[in-house]
Amino acid sequence: MDYIEFNRRWLNAWSERDISSLVHTYYHPNIAYRDPLVPDGLHGSEELEKHLVAVFSGPTTLFAPKVVWPHESGYFGVWIGTREGEAPLRGLDYCEMKDGKIIHNDLYVHQLKELPTESDY
Known part of the structure; x- marks a missing residue:
């Protein structure tokens, strides 16, 4: 699987706020998801959809x-x-895949003072 292309398209769906695409194309129905707003996590497409709304x-x-x-x-x-x-954010997603979709996603994010340069990576 081409993770670079998958990640690019997946983040584009996040930017476009495309809930249907995120839930049905990128996330597995049995998704386990955790981010700073749901530190204890959520499970399954229905819970994820409510969170995305x-x-x-x-x-x-x-x-x-x-x-x-x-x-x-x-x-x-x-x-x-x-x-x-607003100040920019830097995020790190840990993604586990199953059947070409994300089945486990942990998101870590923090604010930056300014946009990083390409040499920062």
Whole structure:
């Protein structure tokens, strides 16, 4: 599987707030998902869809992929997120794959003072 291309398309769906595509194309129906807003995690497509509706009610974030590192069951992906009038974000996703979809996703994210340069990666 081409994780670089998958990650690019997946982050584009996040930028476009395409809940249907995220839930049905990129995430496995038995997804285990964790991010700073749900530190104890959530499980399954229905819970993820409800979470995405809540997340996407806030400011629009544009996600730009930066680095992808494959591992034995998926990949790690680093991205930069930008929001109008706010400090940029740097995120790291740990993704495990099953049947060509993400079955486990842990997201780690923090704010930056400024956009990093390409040499920062």
